[in-house]
Amino acid sequence: KAGVTQTPRYLIKTRGQQVTLSCSPISGHRSVSWYQQTPGQGLQFLFEYFSETQRNKGNFPGRFSGRQFSNSRSEMNVSTLELGDSALYLCASSHLARSYEQYFGPGTRLTVT
Amino acid sequence: AQSVAQPEDQVNVAEGNPLTVKCTYSVSGNPYLFWYVQYPNRGLQFLLKYITGDNLVKGSYGFEAEFNKSQTSFHLKKPSALVSDSALYFCAVNTGTASKLTFGTGTRLQVTL
Numbered sequence: 001k002a003g004v005t006q007t008p009r010y011l012i013k014t015r016g017q018q019v020t021l022s023c024s025p026i027s028g029h030r031s032v033s034w035y036q037q038t039p040g041q042g043l044q045f046l047f048e049y050f051s052e053t054q055r056n057k058g059n060f061p062g063r064f065s066g067r068q069f070s071n072s073r074s075e076m077n078v079s080t081l082e083l084g085d086s087a088l089y090l091c092a093s094s095h096l097a098r099s100y101e102q103y104f105g106p107g108t109r110l111t112v113t
Numbered sequence: 114a115q116s117v118a119q120p121e122d123q124v125n126v127a128e129g130n131p132l133t134v135k136c137t138y139s140v141s142g143n144p145y146l147f148w149y150v151q152y153p154n155r156g157l158q159f160l161l162k163y164i165t166g167d168n169l170v171k172g173s174y175g176f177e178a179e180f181n182k183s184q185t186s187f188h189l190k191k192p193s194a195l196v197s198d199s200a201l202y203f204c205a206v207n208t209g210t211a212s213k214l215t216f217g218t219g220t221r222l223q224v225t226l
Contacts, residue, residue, distance in 0.1 A: 004156075033212045043203065043216040056213050090156055094212050100145045100164070102212060104157040 004105035025093030032074040115140040119217035136204030
């Protein structure tokens with residue numbers, strides 16, 4: 001079974017721009033969660049989507065948003081990028097029946113200049 | 114609110130020696146506990162989990178962890194460390210009712226010859 005895939009793997013953007021990251025979960029997994037990893041703040045939960053609905057949200061500003069499609073693929077968007085948004089963005093998927101067991105993708109490394 | 118503490122930023126151990134990476138947690142209700150490992154420029158790889166049952170949990174690559182409810186701890190252990198075990202280790206918790214994981218700050222394990 002293929003694992004969680006994330007595209008692109010690396011991205012460089014300029015302050016003020018917006019960015020969209022994509023995540024394809026493991027086949028059969030309907031829950032997708034997003035996390036931000038930075039050296040200063042560590043791993044922080046952004047949001048979770050299940051059946052195209054946001055089910056849970058972390059403490060991030062409204063510039064961070066996401067969505068999920070009917071095939072469970074998910075995208076997250078960050079608008080008006082700030083230098084502090086530079087981070088590794090990790091996506092994780094889980095099965096409905098075992099939502100606590102999450103499998104992570106390799107991440108997208110976003111650099112904001 | 115749930116939280117995880119990993120009191121050591123780095124653990125150094127010689128190859129062949131036993132290793133312990135410490136983790137304590139705070140959560141309302143029964144904890145679901147996890148250990149993940151991260152290699153450079155990679156996502157998180159699942160090592161093991163405690164949901165219920167036997168307090169000693171065995172996982173991937175020879176790692177194990179002991180759940181101690183009275184001390185609210187879930188320390189990661191391995192009887193004989195390998196140089197290839199050198200990586201960043203994260204302890205995480207949730208209550209099993211949602212996918213949101215709360216992570217510790219991570220412990221860098223350095224295994225030397």
